[in-house]
Amino acid sequence: MKFNTQIKVLGMKSNKGMxxxxxxxxxxKVYVETALDDSxxxxxxxxxxxxxxxxxxxxxKYKHLPFPFMADATVEIVTTxxxxxxxxxELKPIELAKKAA
Incomplete structure (x- = not known):
């Protein structure tokens, strides 16, 4: 199941090696602000x-952006x-989308 949502990206980190x-x-890795469960x-x-x-x-694609930034995200829920x-x-920074339009 895929859906779109707005998220606040707080940081990103690339990692490659052996x-x-x-x-x-x-x-x-993308670090996203997420509400705590207050139920x-x-x-x-x-x-x-x-x-x-x-x-x-x-x-x-994103390292030149000022962090944090808002983005439209495509998210998918999968299961085993x-x-x-x-x-x-997929991640689309909102400010870049506005400038392109």
């Missing part, structure tokens, strides 16, 4: 959720049949 066992890794009355405010967005070269997770599929 572990000691020879396994390679290559990703961009039990013991939390209030915001925290940061981490999402993966493509490979490490994805970071180059037992566990569900949310994936960040």
């Amino acid at each position: 572990m000691d066992n020879g396994q390679t890794y290559d990703s961009t 039990k009355g013991n939390a209030k405010g915001f925290a940061v959720a981490e999402y993966t967005l493509g490979l490490s070269d994805e970071f180059a 049949g037992k566990a569900q997770k949310t994936q960040l599929v």
Whole structure:
């Protein structure tokens, strides 16, 4: 299931390399402001959720932007049949979208 939403991107980090066992890794992490669950009355405010967005070269598309920034995001909820997770599929900074229009 895919849907679009606005998010506040607080930071991003590219990461590429090889572990000691020879396994390679290559990703961009996106840190998004996320509301805390206040349904039990013991939390209030915001925290940061981490999402993966493509490979490490994805970071180059956004590193010139002032952080934090607002973005239109395409998000997808996927499941293995037992566990569900949310994936960040696409990110479009709002200010860039306004300038292009």
